Amino acid sequence: MATIEDVARAAGVSASTVSYVLSGKRSISAPTRQRVEKAIQQLGYRPHAGARALASSRTNVLALMAPLRAGVEVNVIMQFVSSVVLRARDYSYDVLLLTQDDVSGAERVGAGSMVDGIIVMDVEAQDARLPSLARLRQPTVLIGLPRSPGTLSCVDLDFEAAGRLALDHLVGLGHRHVAFVGPPPEVMARHTSYADRVLRGFSGAARDAGIDARTIECEGTAPGAAAAVDELLAHDPALSAVLVHNESALPHVVARFAEHGRRVPDDLSVMIISPPEVATAQPVPLTSIDIPTERVARVAVEMTMARIDGDEPAETRLLTPVVTDRGSTLPAVSP
């Protein structure tokens, strides 16, 4: 492999000049720059990442913690992951993927100076990883909102507002018999940040509206969905609208309601919180509060970059949810 010295020799300059051509940190005369660039081309020179990291204390690598826990929506995870990778490239960064659900990976790559920053997914309300992350030299950005972020930056859709907004949307259509079909029990049990928050927003808004809105956890399987739907209808046969926050269960939920003779949207209004791709890919397109995965990922990367080379203070950004009406919610019929 060609080194910077080889390039310098070929161009008839010193190594430091080559370095300055590459980094642009000092002005270089046009002729010199051209000779250097030509030498780089001809030799196919690429700086050695390790040497560069050693000298500059910059790796141009980001760590992404994406624990693949039970009950998570793989599609959504993957959307975040690929968006983060894509956005990181805008800043000439690569992404190291960590999938363990403890913090050991982050400690290893952080303390070992393998990365300049860390993005963390699937955050829990009381996330055990946060103290260790806060101790690292590298800035950390959470996708999600724990109870006490401390000095860590956070970004996410405002899921609490989303829950509230969904309920208000349904109530605004005149629905008084409303329910929430949530993530599977294991996700709730972990107090996964988004799950808690939607629930809080939805239930809080229901209380404010004076409505008894039932909420239920739901496995992402056909039998699980059937059980959930059956229970909801048993509890309130007059049920006329549901909010679903569980992509895997969604088709089965809709199917089960159909078996009970409730068709969307005439007999039942359905909303979902999910990426738009999911809401539109259903047999009947669904009114939804879209999870803007691409935007969240972009902001996460931007925040990380700002903290890497700014020393910007930590910050929490919650994106405002919006209802996209796709026709699966209709005004309630008067009793």
Next chain:
Amino acid sequence: MATIEDVARAAGVSASTVSYVLSGKRSISAPTRQRVEKAIQQLGYRPHAGARALASSRTNVLALMAPLRAGVEVNVIMQFVSSVVLRARDYSYDVLLLTQDDVSGAERVGAGSMVDGIIVMDVEAQDARLPSLARLRQPTVLIGLPRSPGTLSCVDLDFEAAGRLALDHLVGLGHRHVAFVGPPPEVMARHTSYADRVLRGFSGAARDAGIDARTIECEGTAPGAAAAVDELLAHDPALSAVLVHNESALPHVVARFAEHGRRVPDDLSVMIISPPEVATAQPVPLTSIDIPTERVARVAVEMTMARIDGDEPAETRLLTPVVTDRGSTLPAVSP
């Protein structure tokens, strides 16, 4: 951050001794080792990855190319990705995730000495990336089987044998009216390695058996599946068995057959090629040829490691497919 010198000073030895304690490449007396280890603990020392890479020409990082193209099964991809990450850890390796579908990412991290080896997913029959990959200093292992692997290692389920095996299984049960529901058109058009191979195996075996077995591409959506099923039945109303190699379409295919009054398994035998999790998660568990994602990933990592520090020659390993009968295929009823 503590450096190796700090540790050496604290332990009253030289830096090289600390290095040898860490690497085990020379024998160190027990007392010395203990002092060094204690110093490491107390200082919380972690070797600087860049410095280590510079000195040793080893990064302990693997690149994983996982292009997220249209029509790929995200679940399967994710299973591979997480298995690769997990297995890499067995060798103290981390994984850098590349998602671009061209080879530029691999060139960057390879030529820049960011990684020691490269694992490539979603390989096409005539994959344009192969020549560049072969030129890199780092060993590359393909998950998939291109037409001419050259000096690159390959590992995969033997999809051609799988196609053949599936057809033989169905014919063995007496079915003579058999069809294949394959991946979506965009996957076929790319000549994605596994897609081509299943098709070849299935069609070849059908020819050998003297059967006219229809094959059809299929979108992963409900309308797409309906269209495919309708066409198959129109072409051969006596159809009694299908092989599906398309997870997204699977539930819709089964549903559409049901709408035509064909129930699994009594009216229709169904097999699928997929990871076992998918086959078992269906309302009716399906007889399948399992894609052993975990095993393929493990072998891919092992092969990469062997070539990193062996200088083993390239090798192709095809895992033998096996039919797992879950009761969704029954003997054909005599006409």
Next chain:
DNA sequence: TTAGCGTGTTGAAACGCTTCGACAAACGAT
């Protein structure tokens, strides 16, 4: 004419580790 300044370039010192060759000490065999 000289002092001062900006521009472009360079040499050398880090950065933190691995590894080679050397060497001292301890040991066993003669």
Next chain:
DNA sequence: ATCGTTTGTCGAAGCGTTTCAACACGCTAA
């Protein structure tokens, strides 16, 4: 007692960059 081996440790070179201080040069301003 001597020689050769083995064992444990060390010093120093080298890995390929970045970056700082210094310098040469040509200019402008006084």
